Amino acid sequence: MSDMSSETAQGAGLLDRGRPILIRNAHLITMDERVGDLLGDILVKDGKIAAVGRDLSCEGAAVIDGTDRVVIPGFVNSHIHLWQTVIKGCAGDWSFGEYLQYILGAAGKHYGPEDVRVATLLGALEQIDAGVTTVYDWSHILNTPDHADGAIDALEQSGIRAVFGHGTPGDDIARWWYQSREPHPQDIVRIRRTRLASDEALVTLGLSLRGPDYAVPEINRADIELARSLGIMSSMHLAAGVFGEYMPHCRAMGEAGLLGPDVNLTHCNRLTDDEIAMAVDMGASISVTPEVEMQMGHGLPVTGRVKAAGGRVTLGTDVVSSVSADMFSQMRFAVQAQRMLENSKSHALGCMLERLPLSARDVLNYATLQGAKALGLASRIGSITPAKDADLTILSWPSHHSSPLADPVQAVVFHASLANVDTVMIAGRVQKFRHRLLRSELTERHQATQIGRRIMTAAGFQPSGRLPT
Ligand SMILES: [Zn+2]
Known part of the structure; x- marks a missing residue:
């Protein structure tokens, strides 16, 4: 395997505007059943995948050598709060209650618009660095319209593809999150009419709503209807954790x-099988964020139950204040x-499973194509399909390691991390090249x-995450 670490994007001609790009001789995991997986080439023209096949040629194209590399559709992270990037790593030992008290309850009110801009920008760049080409940025830190503008500025500047999930302010948890009777802030209407009016742009609009666990039913209905009146998708946290008697809000x-294809439900751990079947039948997508769910007591990840119901599992990283922000970790969890x-179920019956229930390809599909479907973007991204936008992630393994490429899918799921993200392209524009x-x-x-130090100190905890005793 070749490292070629001295090669630059500029030197390779990858930054020349309008110049086609030819990725040659790579293991292509297309996530497109018709195209299949192959050792071959991808031609990118005008931001789109122009062709996928063997021995492609294009006069004048800039060439990326894909030898011993794997190309996947860029990851789609269907649930992340980028605003927490500046307080990354403080809450890895915290319970759900501590998170609610100290992050949503205390830190949020100390964010200014510039803090949100910086956090969102760095968070988006870190996602690109980790091979993520699209995020749903669940932004419930919009204390003023300027905060929203800061987040949108950052997403647009970063080069990532994003659904900006417009949320509530983060300055008063009791007002916005405890059986809230507050309607969603109307500033979202301004944003829809002005900054994010287009559904074709790289950054589009969604509505991050409280949902029935955190707002009264009339408000929840009004929030979903607001999203629908604006023609945008919505996303909510649902049925995570044990807080008194279970209420079948999903039903x-x-x-x-x-519920519908325009609605994304995140976590869903406590939903009954009937509720999952209902959500699936009505077309709602479900985001599983397994690492934080296992940490904070949301409940067992619903991956298998949603799959059994024939539904759409997508993966998200959720709170970077606590857990890792990369999709490799989430796929493995x-x-x-x-x-x-x-x-465990099998052991309880006194026997061993003969076959495993979920494959590496299943979770890679969740982390790419299913995420694209959940965000309403599957006609443009999510698979390596001619005519789709060229959102591609190329992985490589160092030459001093033994090759994991006997099965490229398993290599990506079980033997890769941020360190293996070689090159990232979003809508045909190279954002990372040869690990830089x-x-x-x-x-x-x-x-x-x-910014992080200031916010954490003001919120009453140490940057190490140590809480007052
Ligand atoms: Zn979340």
Whole structure:
């Protein structure tokens, strides 16, 4: 395997505007059943995948050598709160209650618009660095319209593809999150009319709503109807954790016609099988964020139950304040947690499983194509399909390691991490090449440490996450 670490994007001609790009001789995991997987080439023209096949040629194209490399559709992270990037790593030992009290309850009110901009920008760049080309940025830190503008500025500047999930302010948890009676802020209407009016742009609009666990039913209905009146998708946290008697809110939403392909449900751990079947039948997508769910007591990840119901599992990383923000980790947590569950069930019956219930390809599909479907973007991204936008992630393994490429899918799921993300392209534009992000944003990086310290101190906890005793 060749490292070629001295090769630059500029030197390779990858930054020449309008110049086609030819990725040659790579293991292609297309996630497109008609195209299949192959050792071959991808031709990118005008931001789109022009052709996928063997021995492609294109006069004048800039060439990326794909030898001993794997190309996948860029990861789609269907649930992340980028605003927490500046307080990354403080809450890895915290319970759900501590998270609610100290992050949503205390830190949020100390974020200014510039803090949100810096956090969102760095978070988006870190996603690109980790091979993620699309995020649903669940932004419930919009204390003023300027906060929203800061987040949108950052997403647009980063080069990532994003659904900006417009949420509530983060300045008053009791007002916005405890059986809230507050309607969703109307600033979203301004944003829809002005900054994010287009559904074709790289950054589009969604509505991050409280949902029936955190707002009264009338408000939940009004929030979903607001999203629908604006012609945008919505996303909510649902049925995570044990808080008193279980309320079948999902069933109530289904019966009220509030579920549909435009609605994303995140976590869903406590849903009954009937509720999962109902959500699936009505076309709602479900985001599993297994690492944080296992940490904070949300409940068992629903991966297997949604799959059994024929539904659309997507993966998200959720809170970077606590857990890892890369999709490799989430794929592994998802697949092995499900296997552990099924193995345990089998043991209880006194026997061993003959076959495993979930494959590496299943979770890679969840992390790419199914995420694209959940965000309403599957006609443009999610698979390596001619005419789709060229959102591609190329992985490589160092030459001093033994090759994991006997099965490229297993290599990506079980033998890869951020360190293996070689090259990332979004809508045909190279954002990372040969393990180097093309944007460093050093100013923001310096700002971020100061911002994080200031917010955590003001919120009453140590940057190490140590809480007052
Ligand atoms: Zn979340």
